[in-house]
Amino acid sequence: MDLKAGLWQQQSLKLAMTQELTQAIALLQYSAQELTAFLENKALENPLLQVENKNIQPINPLIDRNRRKKYNNKNTENEWIEQIAAKSSTTEDQLINQLTLHKYSSRQLKVIKYLIENLDVNGYLASEPSEISEFLGVPLELVDECIIVIQTLEPAGIGARNLQECLVIQIERKNLADHLALTILSDYFVPFAEKKWKHIAKELQIPIQKIQEVFDTVQQLNPRPGSRLEQENASYIIPDAIVERFEGGYSVRLCNDSIPKISFNDQYYQKLTSTQDSQVGRFLQEKVQDYHWIMKSIEQRKETLTRVVSKIVEKQSCFFEKGREYLVPMTMKEVAAELEIHESTVSRAVKEKYVQTPIGTFSLKSFFTSTIQTVSNENTSSSQVKNAIASLIETENKQNPFSDQEIVEVLKTSQGIVVSRRTVAKYRDQLGIASSSKRKRFD
Known part of the structure; x- marks a missing residue:
């Protein structure tokens, strides 16, 4: 083996991930909302980058006051639902409001509030009563009493310690006097859930059809009562592209209404270039280059996204004409090969993006199937x-x-x-x- 030291020259090719290339890749995978946030943050860093949000328009109060008044009166009836303020109420508030507070001592209320705060997203009690008793320094009997109080609240099953107790509470609350259901849930919960019903039927000496009836009843219960107390604001999907039907086929256009308009702050640039400071000159040069890279990256994003969506529409024409059941096999590798781009580029282009079509709004990823x-x-x-x-x-x-x-x-x-x-x-x-x-x- 030759282990002599020496100097050699070797020529090789490497792909260097520059900051500009990383930025272009990041912009491609951004959704419209993420791109807007990115540009607004960039505008704070780069004084030469002006961001004008299309959804925000300046209002002259002297000129537009009467116009706004007339418009509001005309559209009040049609747009009343948009003017309703969303009221947010926590799970704790909804449960506390059901209590008649003067019936309980301050000590009881302290335990009840702590128990409510320890309910998980399903409405189950997340901590053991013994742990709560030790943490609050109160008797275990008091904790058990307060748990029973919470279990009388709505929705039925709230405050249960497990799924079995949750279902039992709901059966009891329905006042069905269903003794068989209570017996099965209390004494045979695991085999009942695993549908080992023959063993249960034999022990209880009942026909297996009776267990089927209990199962149908249990199917109507809510295993996650806490979900009824969750209040989520309505989320709206903003499509990144729109597919429209015309006589000869389909057209694709990007939905740029939610993306702010970008412009160059020439006034600020001219003002600073008049100075002879070398540091200011380097700063301006850096920010000008940054502006041009952002503009170029945005244009590349538009071009790539348009090409990918157009190829999806071309290959999934049966889907748009006949419905969802006619989605044909299509992979990202296949689309990438036809567009002569890398598969990872297609993956980034469709990530968390939606397309509005004549038959509904869909995730771009949903069009890719094996x-x-x-x-x-x-x-x-x-x-x-x-x-x-x-x-x-x-x-x-x-x-x-x-x-x-x-x-x-x-x-x-x-x-x-x-x-x-x-x-x-x-x-x-x-x-x-x-x-x-x-x-x-x-x-």
Whole structure:
């Protein structure tokens, strides 16, 4: 082995991730809201970058007062819902407001409020009563009494310590006098949940159809009572692109209404260039270059996004014409190859972006599905296979539901779709459909 020291020259090519390239990549994956926030932050750093938000217009109070008054009177009836102020109320407030406070001592109220603050998002008590008793320095009996108080509040099941107790509280609250349901939930909860009903029926000496009736009742209960107390503001999706239908096909345009207008602050630039300070000169040169890079990155983003959406529309024309069940197989690698760009560029272009179409607004990522083999020469998409599985299970005999292997055979013989049993199980789980043993009914 030659281990002599020496000097050699070697020529190689490397891709250097410059700050400008990193910025261009970041802008591509930004949604419209993220891009707006980025530009507003850049405007604070770069005095040569002017950001004008299109949704904010200056108002002259002397000229526009009468115009606004006339407009508001005209549109009050049509836009009244937009003028309603959203009232926010916490879970704690909603529960405390149900209590008759003067009925409880200050000590009890202290424990009750602490218990309410320790409810998780499902409405369950997150801490053990013994831990609460020790932390607050109060008797365990007082904690148990206060837990019962909370469990009398609405919605039924709030303050339960687990799913079993939550369901029992709701059965009792319904005042159904359903002793069988209470017995099964209290004494046979695990085998009941696992649908090991034959053992329960034998021990209780009842027909298995009675257990099916209890199961149907339990299905109507709410396992997450805390979710009814959650108040979320309505979220609105702002599409990044719009697909419009015309006589000859479809057109694609970017939705730039939510993105602020960018301009160069020439007045500020001219004012500073008149100075002879070298540091000011370097500062201006840096900020001018930064401005041009941002403008170039935005244009590249527009061009790439337009090309990707146009290619999606071209390849998914059946989807736009006939509906969701006609989504054809399409991968990011395939689109990237046809556009002659890298697959990661396509991935960034569609990340967290939406497109508005004549049949609804969709995530760009939802158009990409894997290819599933069929017995014919044509392929189908994973989305179509999921729809086929869901449709098959919906129409099955519930007393003798299809197993995953039987679904494999039916898909192959009736629709020519070739999938494995493992794939069926995976897609069924993604659709939130239980296994055949848990779908079986006994009536």
